[in-house]
Amino acid sequence: MTTERASTSRITGQGERSMNPSTTTTTPTSSTPERGSLLPINVDVLVLAIGLFGMFALTLYSLFFHEDGGLWNKDEHSHGPIMLCLSLWLLWTRWQDFEGTLDGSAAGTWSGWVFFLIGVAFYIPGRALNIIYFETFAFVPMLIGMVALLGGWPLLMKLKFPLFFMMFMVPIPGFVLDPISQFVKLHISIVVTEILHFFGYPIAHTGVVLAIGPYQLLVADACAGMRTLFMLEALGIFYLNVVKHSSMTRNVILGILIVPISFLANMLRVLFLALITYHLGDEMGQGYLHGLAGIVLFGIALALTVGADGLLRLMSRPSRDQQLQGA
Secondary structure, eight states, X not given: OHHHHHHHHXXXXXXXXXXXXXXXXXXXXXXXXXXXXXXXXXXXXXXXXXXXXXXXXXXXXXXXXXXXXXXXXXXXXXXXXXXXXXXXXXXXXXXXXXXXOOSSOSTTTTHHHHHHHXXXXXXXXXXXXXXXXXXXXXXXXXXXXXXXXXXXXXXXXXXXXXXXXXXXXXXXXXXXXXXXXXXXXXXHHHHHHHHHHHTTOOEEXXXXXXXXXXXXXXXXHHHHSHHHHHHHHHHHHHHHHHHTOSOHHHHHHHHHHHHHHHHHHHHHHHHHHHHHHHHHOHHHHTTHHHHHHHHHHHHHHHHHHHHHHHHHHHHHHHHXXXXXXXX
C-alpha cells in the first residue's frame, strides 16, 4: 500500500510540473528562415546557390575576358551586364516583399528539378562545345529552379518578371538577328539620306554605307542594328513594369509603341553622327562624340517613352471622367 501511494504521488507531481507554465519549454517546429535575414533561404538551398554561382563564374569570365575580348565587352552586346544588374536588383526587391513560406513546403516545388534539368541540358553542351549562348542561357532556368525549390509556385509568381527580364542578358546569335539588323539599318540609312538631302546636304547611300561630302559612314549594328533596338525594347519593358499601369490595354499599346520609338531614336543617332562627321571631321565623329551619341540615344528613347505614356494618360482621362459622371 505504501508503494502504491508513493508512485501515485510521483505521477501527480510530474503532472503538476508539466502544467506549470514557468517550466515549459518550446522547441522549433519549422525550419522556415526568419524574415528580414540577409539571405532568407534554407542552408541546403544556400549550398545549391553557391554551387550555381561557382558554375557560372567561369561563364561570366568568358563573357568579359574571353580570348577574343568577350562578348560583353563589345558594343553590340554591352547591354548584357546592365540587364543582369537590373534583373538581380528587381529579384532582390521583390523577394523582400514575399510573405509566403521558404521552407520548400509550398505547392510546385517539384518543378524546380524540371527547370534544373532544362538548364543542365543547355549548360553541358554549351560548356563542352564553347557555345556561350547556351552556357549563358542555362543560368536562367537553373535560377528559376532554385526559386521553385524554395517557395514553389507562389514565389515564382512573385518573381516572374525579374526572372523573365533576365532573358535579355543572354547574347543572341548573329545568324538570328543579322538579317533583321540588315533590314533595320538599310531603312535607317534611307531615312537619314532623304532627310539630309532635303536640307541640301551632299549625301547618298549604298546599302548601309552613307557618303556625305568626302566622308563615308558605315551604319553598324552598334549604331542602329537590331541589338540596339532589342536593348531599347528591354528598357521599355522595364519601364512598364516599374510604372505598373493597371490598364492592360495601355501597357500593350505602350509596349508596341516602343518599337517605332526605338527606330526613331536610332535614326536620330545616325543623323547626329552624320552631321558631326560632315561639319567637324571624321575624328570627331568617331571620337568621344560617338559615345555621347549613344547616351543621347537612350535619353531620346526614354523621353519619347515617357512622352507617349503621358499622351496615353491624357487620351484615357476623358473616358475615365465619363465613367465617373455616369456613376
